[in-house]
Amino acid sequence: MSSPAEDPRARSLTKDIEETPVDTQTRRALKGDKFAQAAASGVDWFSGHRTGVVRWAIAAGVALVLCAGALIYWNVENSAAAVAMGAAMDTYTAPLAEPGAPPESSTYATAADRSKAANKEFLALAQKYGWLPEGAKARYFAGVTDEELNDNAAAENELKSAAGAWNRNVANLAKLALAGLYQKTGRDDQAISLYNAIAAKPSETVSSAVAQLDLADLYASEGKQNQARALWAKIKDSDKEGAAGAIAEQKLTGQQP
Numbered sequence: 001m002s003s004p005a006e007d008p009r010a011r012s013l014t015k016d017i018e019e020t021p022v023d024t025q026t027r028r029a030l031k032g033d034k035f036a037q038a039a040a041s042g043v044d045w046f047s048g049h050r051t052g053v054v055r056w057a058i059a060a061g062v063a064l065v066l067c068a069g070a071l072i073y074w075n076v077e078n079s080a081a082a083v084a085m086g087a088a089m090d091t092y093t094a095p096l097a098e099p100g101a102p103p104e105s106s107t108y109a110t111a112a113d114r115s116k117a118a119n120k121e122f123l124a125l126a127q128k129y130g131w132l133p134e135g136a137k138a139r140y141f142a143g144v145t146d147e148e149l150n151d152n153a154a155a156e157n158e159l160k161s162a163a164g165a166w167n168r169n170v171a172n173l174a175k176l177a178l179a180g181l182y183q184k185t186g187r188d189d190q191a192i193s194l195y196n197a198i199a200a201k202p203s204e205t206v207s208s209a210v211a212q213l214d215l216a217d218l219y220a221s222e223g224k225q226n227q228a229r230a231l232w233a234k235i236k237d238s239d240k241e242g243a244a245g246a247i248a249e250q251k252l253t254g255q256q257p
Contacts, residue, residue: 209244
């Protein structure tokens with residue numbers, strides 16, 4: 001009689017058992033054991049780091065609340081600044097009373113009266129909202145109205161502040177006005193420097209051609225006709241279809257634009 005190891009039927013039975021896949025219930029039990037082990041490891045880790053996790057969660061929540069609050073506050077303040085700027089601009093552009101006509105609440109007797117009223121509003125806006133975009137615009141208009149009221153020192157301070165704005169559109173407007181103030185007060189070298197700075201980095205509000213036109217006029221006022229004509233010719237060629245090019249052409253031909 002053959003031994004079980006030699007019995008072909010025994011070998012076949014053994015092979016069948018080895019090749020039979022693990023039944024579904026057994027597989028589920030194995031997966032359950034692995035999940036339980038992983039969960040236990042997670043619980044152990046959390047238990048050991050509970051304080052740090054709680055602190056992190058609290059910090060993240062606080063940061064989220066602060067960011068949301070800051071955004072809401074910025075939107076509210078920016079809207080309020082925009083409304084204030086609109087009101088100040090209404091004052092600055094208000095009509096002047098007709099000579100002999102009865103006064104109206106929305107008119108001013110003189111341009112100086114209007115500039116004085118607008119200047120007060122622009123200054124208040126700049127002081128309250130100086131950290132917002134509308135605050136930089138208010139600084140610029142405060143400087144412009146200061147100059148209209150012949151307060152050159154105050155105008156220079158406000159325009160310098162606005163010239164440092166991150167918004168190049170506002171900054172270039174302020175630089176252009178400041179250059180004109182320098183020219184008016186006999187500081188041509190500083191004016192030239194600003195005109196060249198604007199021409200090198202123009203913006204939507206002040207193009208290179210506009211800055212160069214003012215610079216050419218400054219040269220002409222100093223008797224430097226060759227430099228002025230060279231600039232006019234350059235502007236004429238670079239802005240053939242624009243207003244600046246037309247003005248430069250008129251300057252070259254001796255006509256007043």
